[in-house]
Amino acid sequence: MRVGMGYDCHRLVQGRVLVLGGVTIPHSHGLDGHSDADVLTHALCDAILGACGLGDIGIHFPDTDPTYKGISSITLLERVIEKAEGMGMKIGNADITLVAQAPRMSPYVKEMKRILADVCKIPPERINIKATTTEGLGFIGSRQGISAYAVCLLIPVHAS
Numbered sequence: 001m002r003v004g005m006g007y008d009c010h011r012l013v014q015g016r017v018l019v020l021g022g023v024t025i026p027h028s029h030g031l032d033g034h035s036d037a038d039v040l041t042h043a044l045c046d047a048i049l050g051a052c053g054l055g056d057i058g059i060h061f062p063d064t065d066p067t068y069k070g071i072s073s074i075t076l077l078e079r080v081i082e083k084a085e086g087m088g089m090k091i092g093n094a095d096i097t098l099v100a101q102a103p104r105m106s107p108y109v110k111e112m113k114r115i116l117a118d119v120c121k122i123p124p125e126r127i128n129i130k131a132t133t134t135e136g137l138g139f140i141g142s143r144q145g146i147s148a149y150a151v152c153l154l155i156p157v158h159a160s
């Protein structure tokens with residue numbers, strides 16, 4: 001078994017679509033970035049890469065490469081899962097914390113889990129997503145950005 005953690009943060013701006021965990025969420029602002037800036041999925045990608053000892057998302061999908069401009073982060077997660085599978089590993093479970101002042105995330109968590117679990121080829125119960133605010137404190141509290149933390153356990157493909 002191998003464990004990894006990931007962290008990511010993106011700036012909230014007007015004129016961008018908000019995508020979190022592969023779900024498009026109606027909101028006045030979206031996250032800025034080279035890809036779709038899905039901060040939750042990026043944190044999960046980094047946790048998986050960390051568990052694999054394969055560095056981070058920036059090494060594998062550099063934001064200087066036009067190939068990745070506007071790309072869905074779910075596609076990046078698919079490629080990260082392929083790398084883990086190449087090492088004979090799959091996700092045992094993942095625990096993710098999304099830190100955002102707004103919007104309310106609870107209506108979207110079930111769909112996020114379904115999408116992420118589908119890509120990871122595991123039951124949705126093995127992905128936990130928690131959402132919290134910072135009680136109005138700091139740059140997240142003032143709605144300048146959203147961050148996410150992820151921890152993930154990798155297990156051998158042939159284990160249950």
Ligand code: MG
Nearest residue numbers: 008009039042
């Ligand atoms: Mg990112």
